[in-house]
Amino acid sequence: MNIDPSQGNAAAFLHRYDGLAERLPGATIPAVRALRDAAAGTLRAGGLPSRRVEAWRYTDLAPMLRAEFREALTAVDGAVAMPVPRADRRAVFVDGRFRADLSSLDGLVAASLAEVIETVAGRLNTVASASQPMVTLNTLLFEDGLVLEVPEGVDAGRLELLSVASGETASTVHPRHLVRLGRGARLVLLETALSTAGARHLHNPVFEIEVAPEAKLTHVRVQRESASAYHLAHLGVRVEEGGTYDGFVLNAGGRISRSETHLALLGPRAAAHLNGAQLVAEGQLADMTTALDHAAPNCASRQTVKTVLAGRSRGVFQGKILVRREAQKTDGYQMNQALLLSEEAEIDSKPQLEIYADDVKCSHGATAGALDADSLFYLRARGIPADTARSMLVRAFLQEAVEVVEDEPARDALEEAVSAWWDQHGGVA
Amino acid sequence: MLRIENLTAEIDGKEILKGITLEVPDGEVHAIMGPNGAGKSTLSYALAGREGYEITGGSVTLNGQDLLEMEPEERAAAGLFLAFQYPVELPGVGNANFLRTALNAIRRTRGDAELDAMQFLKVARARMKELSMPEDMLKRGVNVGFSGGEKKRNEVLQMALLQPKVAIMDETDSGLDIDALRIVADGVNALRGPGFSALVITHYQRLLNHIVPDRVHVLADGRIVTSGGPELAHRLEAEGYAGVLDEAA
Numbered sequence: 222m223n224i225d226p227s228q229g230n231a232a233a234f235l236h237r238y239d240g241l242a243e244r245l246p247g248a249t250i251p252a253v254r255a256l257r258d259a260a261a262g263t264l265r266a267g268g269l270p271s272r273r274v275e276a277w278r279y280t281d282l283a284p285m286l287r288a289e290f291r292e293a294l295t296a297v298d299g300a301v302a303m304p305v306p307r308a309d310r311r312a313v314f315v316d317g318r319f320r321a322d323l324s325s326l327d328g329l330v331a332a333s334l335a336e337v338i339e340t341v342a343g344r345l346n347t348v349a350s351a352s353q354p355m356v357t358l359n360t361l362l363f364e365d366g367l368v369l370e371v372p373e374g375v376d377a378g379r380l381e382l383l384s385v386a387s388g389e390t391a392s393t394v395h396p397r398h399l400v401r402l403g404r405g406a407r408l409v410l411l412e413t414a415l416s417t418a419g420a421r422h423l424h425n426p427v428f429e430i431e432v433a434p435e436a437k438l439t440h441v442r443v444q445r446e447s448a449s450a451y452h453l454a455h456l457g458v459r460v461e462e463g464g465t466y467d468g469f470v471l472n473a474g475g476r477i478s479r480s481e482t483h484l485a486l487l488g489p490r491a492a493a494h495l496n497g498a499q500l501v502a503e504g505q506l507a508d509m510t511t512a513l514d515h516a517a518p519n520c521a522s523r524q525t526v527k528t529v530l531a532g533r534s535r536g537v538f539q540g541k542i543l544v545r546r547e548a549q550k551t552d553g554y555q556m557n558q559a560l561l562l563s564e565e566a567e568i569d570s571k572p573q574l575e576i577y578a579d580d581v582k583c584s585h586g587a588t589a590g591a592l593d594a595d596s597l598f599y600l601r602a603r604g605i606p607a608d609t610a611r612s613m614l615v616r617a618f619l620q621e622a623v624e625v626v627e628d629e630p631a632r633d634a635l636e637e638a639v640s641a642w643w644d645q646h647g648g649v650a
Numbered sequence: 651m652l653r654i655e656n657l658t659a660e661i662d663g664k665e666i667l668k669g670i671t672l673e674v675p676d677g678e679v680h681a682i683m684g685p686n687g688a689g690k691s692t693l694s695y696a697l698a699g700r701e702g703y704e705i706t707g708g709s710v711t712l713n714g715q716d717l718l719e720m721e722p723e724e725r726a727a728a729g730l731f732l733a734f735q736y737p738v739e740l741p742g743v744g745n746a747n748f749l750r751t752a753l754n755a756i757r758r759t760r761g762d763a764e765l766d767a768m769q770f771l772k773v774a775r776a777r778m779k780e781l782s783m784p785e786d787m788l789k790r791g792v793n794v795g796f797s798g799g800e801k802k803r804n805e806v807l808q809m810a811l812l813q814p815k816v817a818i819m820d821e822t823d824s825g826l827d828i829d830a831l832r833i834v835a836d837g838v839n840a841l842r843g844p845g846f847s848a849l850v851i852t853h854y855q856r857l858l859n860h861i862v863p864d865r866v867h868v869l870a871d872g873r874i875v876t877s878g879g880p881e882l883a884h885r886l887e888a889e890g891y892a893g894v895l896d897e898a899a
Contacts, residue, residue: 594701599738602698603752603808604726604759613751617742617791624742 229268230286231358235261237393238361245364246335252342260351260360270354277354279537279569280479280508285451290393290423303383307411307630311381312367317394319365329377334366334397341368341399348429349457355481356455359395359427366397366426373403373433379411379630384424386416386446393423400428402436402464409439411631416474420447428456432464434488439467441631443638446474448505454480462488462517469626470497471635472507473642479508479537486513486520486548495524498622500639501566502646503532510539515548526557527622529615530566531646541573542583549578555585560592560618612647619643651676652816652847657708659696666692668872669708674816679838679848681858681883684869685891690851691735693869694820698732699725712816727759729815733805733822740792745804748792749774753811777810780840782833799830806837817841817848823857835860855887870895
């Protein structure tokens with residue numbers, strides 16, 4: 222590869238953009254082209270964040286920046302092993318490209334971004350901010366994504382969004398998903414990201430999500446990519462009056478995985494759940510970063526994030542809650558807990574509450590520790606072998622994290638991912 | 651039969667048990683009474699094998715098997731049961747799952763077939779009815795949100811299911827109202843007979859009105875200072891520990 226080092230640490234991505242610019246979707250649409258060129262300018266000037274940037278202090282992207290990726294622009298049309306369906310409808314992306322042949326979107330107002338880009342060009346980077354590094358990177362190279370609209374008053378039921386990395390090629394994919402719920406609409410979006418074992422790809426999805434008044438989106442993300450992959454997700458979410466965003470993120474794969482959500486509660490009585498769990502094993506880093514903006518009165522937010530760490534691994538939780546002066550009667554709750562199963566595991570936890578209103582109820586807490594010795598002894602004193610007892614307590618810790626998800630198929634998907642992780646890593650913790 | 655000989659134990663380098671010798675023959679219930687700080691709870695934890703309780707001398711055998719060589723789960727499998735003074739809450743661990751896992755672990759070591767979920771429920775429901783426990787206690791997390799009395803009943807339920815050879819009741823009466831006390835006592839009395847013995851550890855004589863012991867031992871400053879029949883408990887209640895201890899000294 223002919224990469225110009227004077228272009229900084231994002232040189233490889235910029236080089237790819239230079240080669241692909243004419244072929245990326247929207248290349249002939251001036252507005253899209255302008256966004257991509259601006260992103261290129263930003264990356265050329267400032268690069269991707271190093272650990273000197275506060276928001277990236279605990280998550281070092283250096284291994285990802287040193288990795289060599291290949292193009293994934295050519296659509297793959299071979300057979301791909303699909304997981305068991307958990308909904309009647311599914312939108313399938315293989316190596317970043319929408320696969321109509323594997324998808325079923327009956328009765329939904331949904332399309333591939335690459336196909337409808339003219340109609341949605343004006344919406345790009347309006348919910349997710351181009352100043353966020355992972356949004357910048359995605360803007361530079363997004364090639365496809367799901368555009369989904371749930372019209373006013375419609376309960377669209379459940380939709381699976383599957384992202385599959387098909388082979389061991391170190392591809393990079395940057396999907397851009399636009400999801401919009403009209404007034405009073407409802408949707409359960411169950412997203413699963415998968416790759417074959419050993420795959421070293423980069424998955425950099427960006428979501429722009431709009432929840433209109435009185436609408437409710439349940440968004441469950443199950444990230445189970447290979448332990449050598451890179452997963453850098455950014456979710457921009459806007460919730461209007463009386464609307465609800467009920468989110469859950471499971472980070473269970475990736476050498477480096479970061480899920481960053483920026484959510485704004487923009488009208489009275491809006492609500493947000495930003496729950497999650499992270500399962501981190503030997504050699505992995507998982508990062509859950511959220512920024513919650515209470516911008517209107519009488520809104521509620523709930524956040525419980527649990528991280529289990531085995532082997533030499535690192536976990537990160539950064540949770541910022543901003544309560545603006547006008548956001549009186551805010552009801553906020555944040556809890557993050559880490560269970561360290563090894564002496565060599567590390568968790569960095571940074572809760573951050575910024576409160577400018579004077580009539581609010583906001584509580585937060587953080588714990589980190591090993592399995593509770595009293596609990597372990599209690600189980601063993603009842604005849605339960607030490608290994609089984611440990612397994613029961615770790616599962617209980619995670620069960621508590623997962624049981625907040627009300628949608629049963631989504632909860633099943635999470636429980637299955639948790640079980641699979643524990644079966645693989647429980648013995649070596 | 652439980653045989654404790656000249657048992658000494660320390661916590662953080664401090665000697666708490668200073669040579670305890672005690673025998674609970676098969677089929678008998680013995681009480682250990684003593685003032686606070688006598689070493690009652692240390693004795694029960696040392697017998698059950700809790701970490702941090704260092705045995706510095708002596709021996710403990712259950713029907714001839716050396717308990718001190720065993721892990722806590724092996725002691726349970728050998729037939730030892732400790733009813734905790736403060737049962738632990740385990741959020742996220744369902745009570746039914748916990749009870750069945752424990753029962754099947756012990757059945758495995760005894761060479762009995764494991765119970766499936768349906769078989770287990772049948773057995774558990776019958777025992778719960780005897781203990782006046784609402785059935786939804788099976789669905790809840792282990793001891794989570796249980797009242798003091800419910801926790802103690804849950805201990806007795808575990809004992810009834812696991813059918814130990816020797817049960818140690820560590821201040822099972824603390825925090826119980828009179829009705830709960832009677833239910834717990836009935837649970838212990840129901841198991842009395844050949845093949846079962848119990849060591850009832852208590853500060854007060856109250857429980858011993860309901861579980862009448864064959865022998866009463868007084869523990870003070872890490873030693874058994876005197877032993878007697880059930881009447882000793884009544885004397886302690888009437889005269890207090892001071893009088894009895896002075897006489898023994």
